[in-house]
Amino acid sequence: MAPADAADFLDALTRRLGPDRVLTGAAPMAAYESDALTAFRARPRAVVLVDSAEEVVDVVRLCAAAEVPFLARGSGTSLSGGSLPVHDGVVIAMNRLNRILEVDPVRRTAVVEPGVVNLTVSEAAEPYGLYYSPDPSSQSVCTIGGNLAFNSGGAHCLKYGMTSNHVLGLEVVLPDGEVIEIGGDSLEGVGPDLVGLFVGSEGLFGIATKITLRLLPKPETFFTLLAAYDSLAAAGEAVAAVVASGLLPGAMEIMDNLAIEAAEAAVGAGYPLDAEGLLIVELEGEEQQVAAESELLLEVVRQSKPYLEHVASDPDDRMRIWKGRKSAFSAVGRLSPDYIVQDGVVPRSRLGEALTEIQRLGERHGIRVANVFHAGDGNLHPLILFDGRVEGELERAEELAGEILRLCIDLGGSITGEHGVGMEKRQYLGEMFDEADLDAMRRIRLAIDPGELANRGKMFPDAEAPALLSHGPHPLEVAGVISRE
């Protein structure tokens, strides 16, 4: 864009939003230059703070007219670089669009703006005995808009599913500024499931401005069991046994010794420090049913011979157990100056094999890996610990991260269960899918957004760009577009 046009574009944004809500220049924009994948930074042209859906529409239309790329940003907690700014593009900060417009206890729905923080939906539903089910560990900060873009999950997604299973209707600003409504307020629909297509599209199909969520009745009771094992494999076998028993727990999580150590140091959850594998299984639901199921669960778990078992004695005890698990990501920060949170999926029955191989790969690279995972659905979160100040460690850590993703593909799984492809995993998408599959996705993207303005450069492997991992800097780094710190 010629400098004169660039100035006109900024003028137009400023006329629409006022000077206070159009940020330019290094200092005001610094906080927006990266997300939770901090290895990458990029400088946008401007950050705009929108207050209403109408403003989102107008900003998108201005961007479309000037062919300036843009992306929505929630709380910037993406772990895959999904909310990394597009160089010279516009960041549309959605945090002020944070009203809960309606909670309807009869329909059991909430209509919210996208900047609403995940946990506040459950807080608003609480007086009606309802809650919003998907519970990412980041739920006290991340937004519904961000959750939607990545189809985010959490520990309690085994029974009732991820974000996508809880989004009923959307108002969307398409990348050319056209506004559409899809879905509605019923659990049922007619015609192709366009809401299902939009959820998980990582911001590439435009910006959601109004979201109808499904609420569930709060479970009457919980039965939370902690079981400690001498080996990670034994904990994994216990999960298989629970599945085979016909029980359907609300959550089944495993942590390894390093993760236990980190969580204990951070929040003192009362985990046994000597355990090689710690299993958390939680039943949820109505009292009589949970009582009947808990007997079976105890029987099944005892057969797997844990050396220690503990049933949460009251709601506080339960909260403590979960606090340890949910703080695990940030807690490993105590063990290591830097770490990469990896996210991949393997078939549940191959968890043991996957963990052994991850261990072996880590040893080969001389890098420690802590493991926390949603065992019930085979979703691994290896935490790769490294020291970025040591020459070559970042590269080795990224190489290891890549090998873990290939392992997931080889075992018949997926390169991401919930954190999305974003910036980080673009070239692995091409390893998981064939060219024809990617081509179909690309054609859908181009039909919806011919100019590739919405979150440009994310998700699709860039044909001319060499691998993102390892061997020297990323091509965008070479071009001076992004940098690592």
Added chain:
Amino acid sequence: MTGAPSRPGSAAVVAEAVRGAELVLPRGGGTKPALWSVEGAYVLDLSALSGITEYLPSEYTVTALAGTPLAEVEARLAAEGQYLPFDPLLVAAGSTVGGAVAAGANGPGRLRYGGLRDFLLAVTFVDGRGEIVRGGAKVVKNAAGFDLPKLMVGSLGRLGVLTECTFKVFPHPESCATLRVAGMALDEAIEAAGRVGAGAVEIECLDLAHGLAGWDLEIRIGGRSFALDARLKRAADLLDTDVTTLSGDADAAHWRTRREFGWASPDASVLKLPLTPATAGALEQVLADLDASQVARVYSAGIQQAFVAWPAERVADLPALDGALTETRLTALALRAPVEAANKPILGHRTGGELLRRVEQALDPAGRFGRL
């Protein structure tokens, strides 16, 4: 290319057939003729593309070719104590895996854990350019790439010909029983449904069936046998009126009849309408205005959908129904309808047209599958 339907036995042959056709529509079991009998369309009969390709009970996943009868899938799962929680329709009638996904319709049991959209993990399909495309992954959790499986749910054969689908499955409740309150007024039944729904008891199915003496409220509860009686009592206490209980075979037969549409006259058109408890009244008004208050109908899955059996002798009034639904912002899918209605399987209010148009352009630029 017109004439007799072809019966491909592999995705590659489907792809070839699609490339050679001007207008083509897949047919599964052929149980929803209104959805595939489009005039001039070359019918691809998928019944030869049949069989379960992978079933891993410990993974909660099953993969089958698109022409596989759902009855075969259900029988395999039942042998391992598992089931398809979206509760597919017309299984005994011959519904296939691909037909069920393309129609996107669910039975009463979808109330408990979700609909077909929530249980479809991966698909392979042939798009309108004759390319074989895979989407999703055969594991219970995946967020890589666009969610093409969900896009295919409800696509009515207009975005691609499905050749293989992977579903998530769940353990079947150990036993089930149903409470029934007969002859209620509709608002009374909706209120009672809300009361039980808001209680702690977890419900498999909650339907309101229109009968001669008013509305029957039916609540199905399932789980560990040991706890079932106590839970039934708890739900019955909330109803606070005379209830009868169906259990064992009677319970199973009742819900089978419901999802096989055994309660609808064989020549009636069967419509499915998404609803909420708050919009059921609007549909009642539409029916009353069309002098159709006596048609057989069920408000199903916690009043999230209606099934309406529109009588054969009133077929000429389907356009009037279409208009009235549009005005009240209600939508209907004709699961079964006279062939002359086939070019318009969706009646009433539509949303997302602009997004759908762009997706159709991407997957079927030449319009080989026709447009929805």
